[in-house]
Amino acid sequence: MQLYPAIDLKNGQCVRLRQGEFEHITVYSDEPEKVARRWQEQGATYLHLVDLDGALAGHSVNKAVISRIAKAVSIPIEAGGGIRTEETISNMLSLGVKRVIIGTRAVERPEFLREMVEKFGQDSIVAGVDAKGGMVAVEGWEKVSRLKALEFCLKLKELGVKHIVYTDISRDGMLSGPNVEATKILTEATGLDVIASGGIASMEDLEQLHRAGITGAIIGKALYEKRIDLGEAVLRFEKEAASPKADGQKGIREKLNERL
Secondary structure: OEEEEEEEEEOOEEEEEEOOEEEEEEEEEOOHHHHHHHHHHOOOOOEEEEEHHHHHHOOOOOHHHHHHHHHHOOOOEEEEOOOOOHHHHHHHHHOOOOEEEEOHHHHHOOHHHHHHHHHHOHHHEEEEEEEEOOEEEEOOOOEEEEEEHHHHHHHHHHOOOOEEEEEEHHHOOOOOOOOHHHHHHHHHHHOOEEEEEOOOOOHHHHHHHHHOOOOEEEEOHHHHOOOOOHHHHHHHHHHHHHOHHHHHHHHHHHHHHHHO
């Protein structure tokens, strides 16, 4: 399971929101690039960035900060927030961002996703699916549409999307545990790389997602509040699962099962 330490950007600072509400904001650092380096030093193999100002404005606002972060680390980055045009996607990728997250624009004009996947490739485009009560939210989580998350994800699959970040807004920043059931349903129904976001508070939460077959998890507030040790989590959910020893043990188990 791929882990994604989250860096949410507002006014050039590293912050966290509670349930996506901008009036409930906590500032953790005014030097986000240092936070990014810290996560990399602790073992992170991928970063998740969100331009919160951009999500509200409808265009990239913290572009300079994202550029500094991309230069400060050597691991891949996915970034979202206000990315609604081909030009913005191209600009983000030129900064060194590996994957670009498209949310509001995907809901307003789904065919845009197909066009961008065809132009930039499946591994460069991520669909951001943010939901309240199972319904898709847009414009920085300020508005809730009449579109069901599952129906939307199935549509995204038809459009050629491979990666989805699924956020349960009601749990975001609350440390109340992720919506494992909904994320599992989306994963099994679509067969896509569904990345869980919102509410992850402990190693047990990560274990539940891992057991449910979820391929990725974004960790935010739990890292900043030191509820999860990133190095330990990477070793447990990324390194061990991919190690030759683990693969060898799997092979032995399969041979034993054949004999039985």
